[in-house]
Amino acid sequence: MSTAPLSATPARRRPKGAAAGRLAVVPLLLFVAVSFGVPALAMAYGAFTTYNPGKPSQYTMGNLTASLQGGYLDALIGSVKLSALSALIAVVAGLLLAQAVVTSRFALLRKAVLSASGVLANFGGVPLAFAFIATLGNAGVLTTKLHLDQHGWSLYSFNGLVLVYLYFLIPLMVLSVIPSLDGLRRQWREAAQNNGATAWQYWRHVALPVLAPSLLGGFVLLFGSAFAAYATAAAMVGATVPLVTLQIATALSGNVSADATNVALAMSLDMVVIATLVMVIYIPLQRRSARWLV
Amino acid sequence: MAGVTASALTTEGRPAPSTANGGGSAGPRGVLGALGRIRWGRGTVLLVSALYFMVPIGATLWFTVDNSPQGFSLDAYRQIFTVPGLWPALQLSLLLAAGTIVLVYLLLIPTVVAVRLGSPKLRTVVELTCTLPLVVPTIALTAGISDVLRWCNDNLAPTPFYATFLYAQNANFPVVLLLAYVVMALPLAFRTLDAGMRTLDVRTLLEAAQNNGAGRARAIVTVILPNLRSAMLNTAFITLALVLGEFTVASILGYVPFAVWIVNGNSAGQGPVTVAVSVVSLLLTWLLLFVLSLGGDRRNSAPAQQ
Numbered sequence: 001m002s003t004a005p006l007s008a009t010p011a012r013r014r015p016k017g018a019a020a021g022r023l024a025v026v027p028l029l030l031f032v033a034v035s036f037g038v039p040a041l042a043m044a045y046g047a048f049t050t051y052n053p054g055k056p057s058q059y060t061m062g063n064l065t066a067s068l069q070g071g072y073l074d075a076l077i078g079s080v081k082l083s084a085l086s087a088l089i090a091v092v093a094g095l096l097l098a099q100a101v102v103t104s105r106f107a108l109l110r111k112a113v114l115s116a117s118g119v120l121a122n123f124g125g126v127p128l129a130f131a132f133i134a135t136l137g138n139a140g141v142l143t144t145k146l147h148l149d150q151h152g153w154s155l156y157s158f159n160g161l162v163l164v165y166l167y168f169l170i171p172l173m174v175l176s177v178i179p180s181l182d183g184l185r186r187q188w189r190e191a192a193q194n195n196g197a198t199a200w201q202y203w204r205h206v207a208l209p210v211l212a213p214s215l216l217g218g219f220v221l222l223f224g225s226a227f228a229a230y231a232t233a234a235a236m237v238g239a240t241v242p243l244v245t246l247q248i249a250t251a252l253s254g255n256v257s258a259d260a261t262n263v264a265l266a267m268s269l270d271m272v273v274i275a276t277l278v279m280v281i282y283i284p285l286q287r288r289s290a291r292w293l294v
Numbered sequence: 295m296a297g298v299t300a301s302a303l304t305t306e307g308r309p310a311p312s313t314a315n316g317g318g319s320a321g322p323r324g325v326l327g328a329l330g331r332i333r334w335g336r337g338t339v340l341l342v343s344a345l346y347f348m349v350p351i352g353a354t355l356w357f358t359v360d361n362s363p364q365g366f367s368l369d370a371y372r373q374i375f376t377v378p379g380l381w382p383a384l385q386l387s388l389l390l391a392a393g394t395i396v397l398v399y400l401l402l403i404p405t406v407v408a409v410r411l412g413s414p415k416l417r418t419v420v421e422l423t424c425t426l427p428l429v430v431p432t433i434a435l436t437a438g439i440s441d442v443l444r445w446c447n448d449n450l451a452p453t454p455f456y457a458t459f460l461y462a463q464n465a466n467f468p469v470v471l472l473l474a475y476v477v478m479a480l481p482l483a484f485r486t487l488d489a490g491m492r493t494l495d496v497r498t499l500l501e502a503a504q505n506n507g508a509g510r511a512r513a514i515v516t517v518i519l520p521n522l523r524s525a526m527l528n529t530a531f532i533t534l535a536l537v538l539g540e541f542t543v544a545s546i547l548g549y550v551p552f553a554v555w556i557v558n559g560n561s562a563g564q565g566p567v568t569v570a571v572s573v574v575s576l577l578l579t580w581l582l583l584f585v586l587s588l589g590g591d592r593r594n595s596a597p598a599q600q
Contacts, residue, residue, distance in 0.1 A: 039438030
């Protein structure tokens with residue numbers, strides 16, 4: 001009924017509407033160009049130049065070289081290791097939890113876990129750090145009650161950070177994998193069982209291959225989140241664990257030296273390169289898993 | 295992380311395809327036997343998860359009310375009302391949140407309408423623009439901003455722009471932070487508003503309004519926006535949560551909104567109060583997001599039943 005006027009008008013109205021449409025997008029593009037483009041370009045430019053007030057800046061590869069050496073390199077590797085390990089654990093744990101929820105008979109459990117995951121996936125930064133300090137820090141409730149410190153436990157370490165990061169990574173994984181688990185057809189399992197497959201064989205040859213793109217996509221996504229995280233680590237460990245975000249912050253604060261600022265810009269560029277790789281891997285994977293599991 | 299949760303919030307509400315797993319209907323005996331075995335594993339997984347996710351929250355609450363020698367005390371929570379510096383910091387955060395939400399609306403609402411009506415090419419451009427901030431981690435954006443500020447500081451002093459530059463960094467309302475927060479909120483806000491838009495038949499609504507004599511702008515304001523209300527509310531909540539919790543940009547650029555105050559106060563020896571404040575802020579944020587996720591569930595499943 002409503003299609004008649006629509007199909008009659010586009011020839012005349014489309015061009016005008018399209019032009020108006022493009023105009024409506026202009027403020028957004030301008031805003032992003034100024035508020036995001038300028039700092040981003042300044043960062044890229046600063047990474048390749050020297051900075052002396054009053055003098056023209058000169059091109060140099062020194063900042064990038066420095067950002068990939070010594071303590072800075074350790075920090076970058078530390079960040080990659082931390083993100084990869086916590087993402088890996090979160091993928092496995094998130095898959096198990098999601099599967100437990102999806103196959104549950106209780107609709108309420110599913111709803112509760114989904115809502116809680118939506119909330120906890122947003123739970124990062126300072127409050128997360130504080131919650132864990134109050135629980136497992138030096139004076140934390142569990143630490144003192146269970147005398148964990150006598151067993152060599154320290155929250156302010158690499159392993160401590162992994163434990164803390166899992167708190168928002170696992171819910172994130174649950175949220176991103178549940179749609180895929182829902183997409184696994186019951187008939188596939190039945191077909192496998194009719195052909196004599198064990199549960200393990202079903203998972204090994206049917207479910208996991210179908211889930212693979214979404215699991216890998218999830219891993220990459222979690223890696224990206226953990227890699228970019230700063231506030232939690234800053235509030236928790238200060239600078240005792242070498243992480244690239246912490247190094248950038250220290251260098252920017254100007255406590256080190258004036259040159260350090262440009263090295264910080266170079267480290268930021270390193271991060272952008274890694275984050276870009278993450279997105280380049282993630283987007284096609286997400287499309288692919290969406291195609292399979294509709 | 296922010297970008298992630300947009301999809302999270304939207305996929306979450308999607309009605310589950312009926313996998314019939316939940317039905318518990320009797321299958322062949324072998325399947326039941328297998329299920330019986332699996333339930334053990336499921337129970338363990340659920341128990342461990344519940345412990346992992348609940349213990350830190352419980353322990354934090356305990357930490358704030360346990361005053362070692364005397365025992366239970368609500369002092370930490372009472373001090374929230376008297377501790378110096380908290381209210382100015384909270385005010386700054388709320389002001390920034392309000393500014394961010396307004397700016398996000400102004401920039402994105404015309405955009406999502408245009409994207410819905412326009413060509414696929416326009417959509418690609420806008421989606422790409424709104425995804426870009428995800429490629430630059432917050433700390434890298436901060437590094438870029440501080441570089442721009444340093445350059446301005448060194449080169450703008452003799453020019454008339456210097457006053458504008460100083461104004462943008464005014465500690466009472468730092469425009470720099472506002473701009474950064476809008477950039478950070480964009481990916482999430484765009485996806486939320488766009489998802490809200492997808493449920494509307496915009497073209498028909500506009501046609502109807504225009505046939506009744508409304509101009510395009512009026513049609514958008516009086517017909518489209520009311521229909522977009524829940525998506526707008528979602529965007530506002532998520533943006534509010536983002537700004538209230540934001541620490542990275544503010545702390546490095548030297549401002550003291552809410553989250554930075556908490557950390558500074560904690561290292562200045564006001565331990566229990568700051569933890570109490572963070573608990574309260576957390577509970578409020580969670581309540582907000584929880585209501586949001588329940589609401590989203592109801593709204594999205596309604597059309598599916600028709």
